[in-house]
Amino acid sequence: MKLNLIITLAKLSLNVAAGGATIATILGFAGGLSWFFELMDHPRPQYCLILISAIVVGGIYRQSWSFFWSIPLILNLALILPLFLPPAEKVSNLQDPPLRIIHINLDRHNLDTTLAINYLEKQDADLIFLQEVTSRWLTHLESNLSRYRIVTSLPQENSLGVAMLLPIQPSKKIEVIATQIIHLPSYSDRPLIETTWRWGDRNVVILSLSLIRPRNSHTSAFQQIELNAVADWSLNQEKHDAIVIGDFNSTPWSSRFRNFLHKSNLRNSQRGFGLQPTWLAGLPSFLTIPIDHCLHSRSIVTLNRGTGDNIGSDHLPVFVELRRRI
Structure with a gap:
């Protein structure tokens, strides 16, 4: 009798959770109406886990109505599954050399x-971008790194500090032309690193960023302003290949991020490589989401992409290996 009561309560709780996931699934599409609804656009993998569990348990106990949960499940999967599908274009006629980039959010806390x-010392990258760099972090990096050197830095005691690292022995086929700190939009207090490289026989412009976290209506609105400014920046690089990498504080299936991809004319390097969640790094992977991304021009192909080791930050590192088409 007691066991039956426990099972009944467990099924009820699961169906209540599935109902909540269904409501959140629908409200996530209404992000344009409220910043809070926009936040609901992000935990879609977690909605899927809840809905699948409810469908399986309902099937075991022959609750035919539980298959209703397949409707919101399909809506969520339609947004997530494309990340597992490789781009339609065939990867051929690639031009050497590869460009290996790593993005790391150090976490100022x-x-x-x-x-x-230790993680940095094990890497074989052409370029490393760091976010949330404080003066303390910068001092430790300068004292302990043996394979990389800091070429650009702007440490800050809040979460806005940045730095760019190059290997002590860089590739002879890739050359840094210019590097500067910019702001997008121009009145933003968030520093971004823009660097131009000679990559093979053409130039590529790379932007490292960290967008504001949407904690309320004001910050959510400003994140949209930032995305619009970055999209305009990308379109202004029409004479060069462009790469944008960093902490977007947004998931790849969100309406806001998908609209940004369309407007900027950039490709998501994550396509074909699956979820690769990066935040919150301290939680089990099934509770985390991908908010750190690398986007690039259509003339560039992603050969390899992944997340790095847990370095004690709330974000996992992201590394990409890119090549250009001829």
Whole structure:
């Protein structure tokens, strides 16, 4: 009798959770009406897990009505599954050399620098961008890195500090032409690193960014302004290949991010490589979401992409290996 009661309560709780996931699924499409609804656009993999569990348990106990949960499940999967599908274009006629880039959010609250420095020392990258760089972090990096050197930095005690690292022995086929700190939009207090490289026989312009976190209606609106400014920046690079990498504080299936991709004419390097969640790094992977991204011009192909080790930050590192088409 007691066991039956526990099972009944468990089924009820699961169906209540599935109902909540269904409501959140629908409200997530209404992000244009409220910043809070826009937040509901992000945990779609978690909605899927809840809905699948409800369908399976309902099937076991022959609750035919539980298959209603397949409707919101399909809506969520329609947005997520394209990340597992490779681009339609065939990867051919690629031009050497490859360009390997790593993006790392250090987390200014992370006081243990050992994990991050050990991770950096094991990497074979042409370019490394760091976010949330404080003066303390910068001092430890300068003192302990042996394979990379800091070429551009703007440490800050809030979450806005940035830095760019290059290998001590860089590739001879890739050359840095210019690097500067910019702001998008121009009145933003968030520094972005823009660097131009000679890559093969053409130039590529790379932008490292960290967009504001949408915590309320004001910050959510400003994130949209930032995305519009970055999209305009991308379109202004029409004479060069462009790469944008960093913490977008947005998932790839969200309406806001998909609209940005369309407007900027950039491709998501994550396409064909699956979810690769990056935040919150301290949680089990099934509770995390991907908010750190690398986007690039259509003339560029992603050969490899992944997330790095947990370095004590709330974000996992992201690394990409890119090549250009001839």
